[in-house]
Amino acid sequence: MKYVNADIILPEPLLKEIQKYVQGGMIYIPTPESARKKWGEKSGSRNLLSQRNEMIRKHFSEGMTIDQLSGQYCLSCDSIKKIIYSKK
Template identity: 50%
Template sequence: MKYIKADSVLPIALVEELQSYIQGGYIYVPSRKDSKKKWGELSGCRYEIEQRNRKIRKDYQQGKSVDELADIYYLSVHSIRKIIYEK
């Protein structure tokens, strides 16, 4: 997390109001709930896992066994079953 000087981004009146509560300290301003990203959205990891899971379901529908899929994707049999039966 990068620190930003309040007086460089906030109106002076707001900075003065904040100074009546805290001076020279740190304040964390959380993101709005509607603007938060889900896990893995920024890095692209979520997309990659979704793609992998689609491929696993497709392979299963085409006849590969759960044990084969576990070996191919380096996942446990339990994880493969969760992926296959989700949705």
């Protein structure tokens, strides 16, 4: 996060209003909720994990055991069970 001097970017009336609450300190202004992305959406990790989990469910429904899936995907048996039995 880059530091930006408020008197350069904010209009004078807004700066005066903010100075009523904070003088000489640093404040964090978060992005709006509508602009926030969930974990992994920006990098594509969320999508990759969803695809992996679908493949695990598919292999399980085709007859692979939990131990086989655990070895193939390098996950614990408990993690495989959570994926298989989750509601998706």
